[in-house]
Amino acid sequence: MLSSLTRLQRYYLYYTGIFLLFVVLLAALERAGMPARWVGYAFLVFTVSMYATIGVFSRTTDVSEYYVAGRRVPAFFNGMATGADWMSAASFMGLAGTLYLQGFQGLAYVIGWTGGFVLVALLLAPYLRRFGQYTIPDFLSARYGGNTIRLIAVFAAILASFVYVVAQIYGVGVITSRFVSLQFEVGVFVGLAGILVCSFLGGMRAVTWTQVAQYLILIVAYITPVAILSYNVTGVPVPQMVYGQVLSEVSKLEEKLFDSPTELEVRDRYRERADQYAQKIMQLPHSLTQERERLSIQINELKSSDVQMREIVLLERQRRELPQDPAQARERWEKEMYEALARSKPPLRHAEPFPGDSEAERNAQRINFLALIFCLTIGTAALPHVLMRYYTTPTVAQARQSVFWSLLFIIILYVTAPAYAVFAKFEVLSNLAGIPIAKLPGWVAAWAKVGLVSIEDINGDGIMQFAELSLNPDVIVLATPEIAGMPYVVSGLVAAGALAAALSTADGLLLTITSALSHDVYYRVFRPQSSTQFRLVIAKSLLLVVAVLAATVAAQKPGTILSMVAWAFSIAGSAFFPALVLGIFWARATRAGAIAGMLVGLSLTVYYILRLEFGGYSWLGFSDGPLNPWFHLQSTSAGVFGILAGFVTNIAVSLMTRPSPQAAEFLERIRRPGGREESP
Incomplete structure (x- = not known):
């Protein structure tokens, strides 16, 4: 049977077997008394060493290999690499956590992200591959002409990718700080070393083959704990099939707990705190x-x-930490007031679609649900680091096939995430809510040190009510094995999977940023006569600079993983999607229209995120205060305004300006069925 497999397939089959044997060995060592911390160290060292080995063996000094892996990646493996590139820390850590907290409404992420690949297959991937070249700014510059649109595209690609990569490095910090007991800020830079060792030497070639290895680890790590949990609860180790019956049990537990006198008392205490x-x-x-x-x-x-x-000492610390002036006091107390107010409200029922106290509130939730799906779908089809993957296949046909494989590999995780959330909530409601605080399991204190779990006995009864427990969505997947009382080796496996997800996406994003700077700016605009070797030196130097900058920002914990990723999708969708789609399917689209559409769409999206989420532009020295949401839309759906404005502006300006005479020839070349792919 092995003889019928290709050499690549055999290599990765051996790799998977070695990894599974390693997990079995660690399980045996844990049973023999190996400390939990050493299990975490073993997973970290072993997996990063494997990625580094692949990176070293994939090193290259060839430009085509560095930027597009020599266009020799088969569709099956490109689909797997795209799956790893796509399934970031947001998918691995944030998705199930959001479904845990938001229930039905969290499905917007599943629908939007998977739907986006349909747009990629139908509207973009074949045309980008037939065009050839290396980057999305390359495509826009060739379609519309000139370096102005190239530089705007570079800026947008860097902004979207930078926000996205900060989220990944933040996820790495969370993982390392919990499982190998490093300080969060130190863990961020340790993870950064793992990212660089894969992408620095071999560019897209090394990143591709590392991402295939990372996909295999992350999918095994994601499915294993929820399969064990499913078997323990239902007797069936296929959670995707049976989580519906567990959801009904969750609904019964919610009905029993959420309306109990003690829960109502706790929520009243939080309401009193908000009033104070x-x-x-x-x-x-x-x-x-x-x-x-x-x-x-x-x-x-x-x-x-x-x-x-x-x-x-406790009171003296409280006095020291008081705000220094009334402006600081207002900012801090408003934040604490809104937190208390949020905890005073009845928790969301997991299966209830759009809960609310009024029809207006329910309508606002429906609008946000649909808007988020729209932004994620469009953003998926416009992310530069995903679209770049379709430059790496040998042919246009394989570019289409790799979209199919990408979607298949991604769906495996996405159909598991809702089950993950349901089983995790079942464990919390069954085994955690209502127990004495003095008898809480050790994982609560361990995650509290990281700052992702908090317990407050606000009514002083010594019992933990559900409303007194605060879980950050980023902790649900990582903590589920501990919540369910599984061996620590399962927790280490999940941490290794989350690390693989974060590293794989960070590699692709950093490569996108440095490709934009070294290829599109340095080579295409300023030094077209530069040598191949010097271009790669510039690319690798920029990789180091951008990576360190991203790690520095991530260390400040600017937001949850999923919110940062959603902002990146809105930015990418508003900047690229109108220009790409109109550029491919509308010959009348002009350079002026594309430039105006990109600037208007991007500016509007960034403006809305900054004003709504951060209260203005205080970092520039002025601020108008927080913005009231337009049409009740949250900042994660900011792209709705930018994408629509981008299309309208592009079309309106294009109709008022003259199209380029080269546009028809360019479109005929990239639309030609079976046409010969261009080489750079």
Whole structure:
């Protein structure tokens, strides 16, 4: 049977077998007494070493190999590499967590991301491959002419990819800080080393073959714990088939827990806290002075009494951490007020589509659900690091086939994510809610140190109510094996899978950024006469600079993984999709129209994200304060405005300007069925 496989297939079959044997060996060592920390170290060292080995053996000094893997990647393996490139930390860590917290509404991510590949197959992949070349700015410059649109495309590609790569490196920091006990900021830069070792030496060639290896690890790691959990709960190890019956059990538990007297009491306490913060904000600056005086009086009283020093130290720290001025106090207290207000509301029922206290609130949720699907679908079809993968196949036919394989490999994870969320919620509701806080399992304290889990006994009864538990969505997948009481080797396996997902996408994104800078800016615009060797030196130097900058931003924890990724999709969709689609299917589209459409769409999307999510442009020295959402849309759906504005602007300006005479010839070349692919 092995003799009928290709050499590549045999290599990866051996690789998978070695990895599975390694997992079995670690399981045996854990049973023999190996400490959990060493299990985490073993997974980290073993997997990163394997990726590094592939990267070293795939090193190259050939430009075509570095940028597009020599256009020799078979459709099956390109589909697997695209699957790994696509299934980032957002898919692996964030998707099931969002489904856990949002239930039905989280399905917008599944629908949008998978639907986007249909657009890729129908509208973009064949034409990009027939065009040849290396990057999306290459395509836009050839279609519309001139370096202006190339530079705008480079800026948009860098912005979207940078936001996306920050999310991946943030995910790496979360993984390493929990499973190998590194400080979060240190873990970020350790993960960065793993990213660089794969992409630095061999570019797209090394990234492609590393991503195939990473896909195999991440899919095994994702399915294994939920399959074990499914078997333990239902007796069937196929969670995709049986999670419906577990969902009905979850609904019964929600009905029992969420309306219990203790849960209602806890939510009332949070509502009272929100009211207290609202009063403090209204009474500024007097309330800040009053708060400082109150703490000082308490500290003096405790010092004169017979109490433990720990209580005094705690109050002194609270006084030190008080806001320094009324503006800072307003910002902090408003944040805490909204957090308390959110926890005072009844939790979302997992199977309830659009809950709300009024029809207006339910309609707003419906609008956001549909808008998010739209943004993710369009964004998927416009992400530069995904579209670049279709330059690597030998033929146009294989580019189409690789879209099919990509979707198949991605769906395996996406049909598992809803089951993951349901089984995780079943475990939390069954085994965690209602137990004494003093008897909480160790994983709660371990994840609390990372800052992704918090417990607050707000009613002081010593029992953990569901409303007193706060789980960051990024922790659900990583913590599920511990929540379910599985051996630690399963937790290590999941961490290795999450690391593979984050590293694979980060590799592709960093390569997109550096390709845009070295190929599209340095080579195409400033130094077209530069040698091949020097171009690669520039590319690798920029790779280091961009990677370190992204790690520095990720260390600041700018947002959740899924929200950062959604922003990247909106940015990419608004900047690229109108220009690409109109450029392929409408000969009347002009350079001026494409430039205007890209600038308007991108600017509007970035404006909406910054104003809604960050309150303005204080980093530029001015701010108009937070923006009220347009049509109730959240920042994750900002691309709705940019994409529509991009299309309208592109069409309107194109109709007012003269098309390029070369446009018809270009379109005839990329549309020619069976036409010969161009080489750079």
